[in-house]
Amino acid sequence: MIPIAKPLVGDEEKRAVADVLSSGMLASGPKVKEFEERFAKYVGVKYAVATSSGTTALHLALLSLGIGKGDEVIVPSFSFIATANAILFCGAKPVFCDIDPKTYNIDTDKIEKLITNRTKAILPVHLYGQPADLKPIMEIAEKHNLYVIGDAAQAHGAEYDGKKIGSFGDVECFSFYPTKNMTTGEGGMITTNSKDIAEMARSLENHGREKTQWGYEHMRLGYNYRMTDMEAAIGIEQLKKLDRFNDARIKNARFYDEELEEVEGIVTPYVMENAKHVYHQYTIRVKRKKREKLIEIFKKKGIGYGIYYPKPLHFYPHLRKFAHEDLKNSENVADEVISIPVHPGLKEEDLVLIVDAIREGVR
Ligand SMILES: *Cc1c(COP(=O)(O)O)cnc(C)c1O
Secondary structure, X not given: OEOOOOOOOOHHHHHHHHHHHHHOOOOOXXXXXXXXXXXXXXXXXXXXXXXXXXXXXXXXXXXXXXXXXXXXXXXXXXXXXXXXXXXXXXXXXXXEEOEOOOOOOEOHHXXXXXXXXXXXXXXXXXXXHOOOOHHHHHHHHHHHOOXXXXXXXXXXXXXXXXXEOOOOOOEEEEEOOOOOOOOOOOOEEEEEOOHHHHHHHHHHOEOOEEEEOOEEEEOOOOOEOOOOHHHHHHHHHHHHHHHHHHHHHHHHHHHHXXXXXXXXXXXXXXXXXXXXXXXXXXXXXXXXXXXXXXXXXXHHHOXXXXXXXXXXXXXXXXXHXXXXXXXXXXXXXXXXXXXXXXXXXXXXXXXXXXXXXXXXXXO
């Protein structure tokens, strides 16, 4: 069986966790601090705050900007469910924007007409590892005085105009779930250049704690969204390997690009000229009937695959009330995408087997 995703954890991670366990300092300690400092440096920002997951990173990012009841956040209608849920956690309203069917990211031409006097932020997702088209997003945000919160749960190490994702906008959110480009088991990270946002996120993730003249006091409603030192120790080792992991993903993607380009009925991933795509997923597009045939063959041959995502967000029961007319691209794309294994654990013979299976499937 060739899995669709496979975390690569080596002796370095095992040793690092064992060291933390021996140290007796298991919750947020020196490893969390070190991981935050290394991650901020890698991304090229002043501050990073480690969290318990990508979902809690998104929730904290929104809360740290003061987004709450009555506020609207513009978000693509094609993403993982957590992107929209985090907006609901705050009591705010997700305003769905359609996607560009070429990049699968938010269609920047459709953002402005969704802006109302309640809009507080734009929340682009860098889906599958390709950056959203940030230049027009930043321009729209500036013109209308909106925050930009990025969902980089799939885009560790991706770049836009030669700069790392995580260094654009007001705040960026990462996930370290085992299927992502790097992992800590469960875990997440917020990156920002704003001291205020970083301090607020740090307080909110730790029961609203703040240092006062009396010591630590609970100054606001907060949560426990902290990362543990075991997780951070894994993260430090994974971060050292991230560029290598991404290089392997890109190399696998290039192989697929070349082999699948001429195969009729298959649309390979489009990459923007000014973007470094890090292929959290290698996602192809085929007509629905052919997708069913492909799935049959993948199952027969023991090839893992994933449909990310089978539905646009506004098709889910608790999000249906936010649906509107102009979301057709996300609806069509959901019927036609299928992701094939691209992770760094693949061998050349796996890639060949997968390409042969696809050729057979679309014949
Ligand atoms: C994985 C993911 C999340 C959530 O991250 P968790 O760590 O699983 O909570 C959010 N958004 C996107 C786009 C994701 O892929």
